Amino acid sequence: MSSNELQGYKKTLNSPYTGIKGWIDSRLPLIRMMEAEYLKFPVPKSLNYFWSFGGIAMFCLIGLILTGIFLGFHYKPSADDAFDSVERIMRDVSFGWLIRYLHANLVSFFFIATFVHIFRALYFGSYKAPRELVYIFGLTMFMLMMATAFLGYTLPWGQMSYWGATVITNLFSAIPVVGDAILTLLLGDFTVGDSAVNRFYVLHWLLAFAIVGLVVFHVITLHMTGSNNPTGTEPQSWDETVSFHPYVTIKDLNATIFFFIILAFILFYYPNILGHSDNYIKANPMVTPAHIVPEWYFLPFYAILRAIPDKLGGVIAMFSSILALGLLPWLDTSKVRSCLFRPIWRYCVLLFAVNFLVLMYVGGKPAEGLYVLISRIGTAYWFLFIFVLAPLVGFLETPRQPLTITNYLQSKKA
Ligand code: HEM
Secondary structure (H helix, E strand, O other): OOHHHHHHHOHHHHOOOOHHHHHHHHHOOHHHHHHHHHHOOEEEOOOOHHHHHHHHHHHHHHHHHHHHHHHHHHOOOOOOOHHHHHHHHHHOOOOHHHHHHHHHHHHHHHHHHHHHHHHHHHHOOOOOOOOHHHHHHHHHHHHHHHHHHHHHHHOOOEHHHHHHHHHHHHHHHHOOOOHHHHHHHHHOOOOOOHHHHHHHHHHHHHHHHHHHHHHHHHHHHHHHHOOOOOOOOOOOOHHHEEEHHHHHHHHHHHHHHHHHHHHHHHHHHOOOOOOOHHHHOEOOOOOOOOOOOOOHHHHHHHHHHHHOOOHHHHHHHHHHHHHHHOOHHHHOOOOOOOHHHOOOHHHHHHHHHHHHHHHHHHHOOOOOHHHHHHHHHHHHHHHHHHHHHHHHHHHHOOOOOOOOHHHHHHHHHO
16 A cells, blocks of 8 residues: 555545644544534435424434433332332422323324334335335334333333233244243243343333434435435435535424424323323232233234234234335335325325224224224235235336426425
């Protein structure tokens, strides 16, 4: 290697700044990075409010970690103490009620933001090349979010915590050969009990930070390609972009404040509306609740689990419903990204969203009669959408010629 090449390799000498800023930046190039990847980062001019939900989800995650730290100061992870320590947080710790209600409701709002975020990815074709990895990291975070939320829900050690944990961990036993061994390893015992709550607490923390790590990868991969936008076409010139700051900063902040006002309304007026009252009864292994229902955001997947009459089949269907979504970038055969220009696929995606809500509804009902039939039809559509419609519609439909960003904005003004 020549000495010139060696100089080029040492990036630290090339800071564009002087003074203290230059001194820091030439050793730790964070300032340079922030300027390129945040302040000046070009984003398409045509982004609408759907593009604010990634940022909103990020704020929810930060809020969950901060409130989680304060809860962790007072929470005791043991079968004897967990329930009482949560009651103490609610009654004796200064603003403990606020921190706990905020943590519990932030989870729900995190899921709301993520569901809208996923819908946006599907509707505007953000999952398609070259953003496949952004989408795959997103789906991975979504699975970790579900695992983290499940583990967190067991911690207050109420009736629903206990029985929910019992039903869901029991699903592992359906896995042939190794299922029971995995279950025992997870619980540290043969039933959900003292060692389980300890392990769940550790894993709850661990997975929360794993999500933070994946957000970094999610955003790095996004910054390699830049954002998609409602037209699904890439910006043709600088004129079709704006800098991230101040344009997107202000827009995202606007959306986040509005979103958090709704959260505040729920938090201060109906803090328990998204939870289950049985969780205010201490866990009792001798008394089974009348209906064991998971939290609302699990219900669509719970419906899929129960739609299949066989335990192992249900578990496979439930997990593959999410994993299969990861194949969409390769199964969707259309050259056009955005549903704005796809006359048939648009309705398939909208039906997918409605189907998701229907599954959520039946997932909260007893697994009998019409509810089972509806959950079977819903499950069938879920897989039909991914494996049949995504490849087929690309061949069947004649998409409209997508507008450029400039033409799209002009057509909106007209
Ligand atoms: C922990 C949860 C998540 C966080 C914090 C997060 C954060 C973000 C942020 C900040 C952006 C850029 C702003 C935006 O386009 O909204 C983004 C983009 C994106 N996210 Fe997520 N995300 C999360 C989960 C997901 C999930 C579950 C999926 C899909 C299954 C996903 C798919 C995408 C895609 C495809 C983009 C690129 C969008 C585009 O350019 O059109 N994300 N995400």
